[in-house]
Amino acid sequence: MRKILYIIGLTTFVFSCTSQKNVKKKSYSPPKPVTQPKTVVKTGVSEKPKPQVTNEHGVEFFTTNIGDVTKNDNTASYGSIVSAKPIGYKVVKTYFPAIAQNFRQKYLILHYTALLDDKSITVLTEQNVSSHYLVNNTGDNEIYQLVDENKRAYHAGISSWRNDKNLNDTSIGVEIVNSGYTTDAMGNRVFASFSDEQIRKVAALAKDIITRYQIPPTNVLGHADIAPTRKQDPGPMFPWKRLYEQYQIGMWYDEEMKKSFYDLASIDFTTKYYEPSFIFNIQTQLQKFGYGVDPSGKWDDATKKTIEAFQYHFRPQNFSGIMDAETWAILQALNLKYATK
Template identity: 40%
Template structure:
């Protein structure tokens, strides 16, 4: 017998290997053509270029139902309180990374549109916001949830060599209709852990050049800088739409004030980011 003299485990491994070879061989024999694969093109790269962070705006069980139906999906869903299995926190993978998930919708970033085709989407269980007389009240993210997100995101960023500028909020890529993950999401902490971009305080101060942070600046010039960084800015935008773009940037990088005002501090921050993370061929 083929396995005579081999231990049971080694025999099983050998049989599996031979079965795989036989299956491949039979597939090649039965195919009406043959593929020559010894010459691989250098002009190729990863399909995935972006990592998009969302919040669910509903509880975990409802979000799981929503994200597993036929209308919307995400690659990952992380509970507010991740359960532990053998001491490890658990995230839900709903779509394999190599497949497209329907999480971004109408979107744009750095000249690309329809980011579902080129991104991984992660949903965080979070209530989002509630409306009050003074505006929207956003809800924070528990430390255990952010720790799990950071560990998962770090692997994704490394796997696809995602640039810091391409780790984005849903509100960054769809500022006219989305607020998630909101101004309480810890972007600075994520950047400190190697995920995404964050402005260097010293460079921001240098760019501010002694101006009052609230000093108004030319809105068109600010929007041109935001477009250079990645945001979708068009000539036919209304004033309200322009302010939405500025507010989306501020929710990400100046979370203490995201009213959408074109001011000196916002300008200094985007200038710092463009200096720290220069554009690359995308």
């Protein structure tokens, strides 16, 4: 009996140990989070359709503006599109054009040739001086183009206006056939007039250029404005006021505003004329308007020529180079009307 009980106990122990070996030990696993499907974010270019580049006989053009004209941004091309042609590669216009661009042509500069028609053509086409256009004085309806608008013409030379210098880089030049000036027995300059046909041509040409390139009135200037110590053209006989009133081209002052400044200036203008602070203020006002004059507090030659250039443009009845009350009033009225932004 004792032997039987021993066998039963031994069998129970072996079975118990064997069962424990076969039991897998469970470990704790945290529940897996539910993953939401990701939203695909497109990082490519805008799908907004752009006007197509047109192709005429293998030459590409883009004449639609998608830029912001209020910021003088314009993507339109007024000639064929110029593109690189790298060997072994293809330049494509899949994303053409970018809206962040504007025209190089910021200024319209008017000149006279101081030469007759034939001589003007020869000089402007065969020597180291040129302009984009030449307005003749032959009474026809032709305007000569001499330089592509997308290229620089050599018409402005050393020049400045407001914050810009070397205006060949940023301007379109228009030369007008005119003999310039002669000097009388008293040493005074006597300027030649422009024909009515010429002024109508200039007006039509200028209107077209400033409209296409969104050139502001403050950037329609004469050569004397941007280089007053060197140049006199287009001179006091050029009808700036007529262009402003009849064609809305360029700048002119408001008469009432000028009168109000004149009434103030006439009180003690002459008593202050030679005071350095007064001279410095005049030079600063000329500089503020756009002229490249350095304030020195002295009536130096550069200041006199700058006043003279200003008078050619805005007070042609008297271009003495002397800052009188009327010239001062005109300058104040213009600075108020065309304040620098």
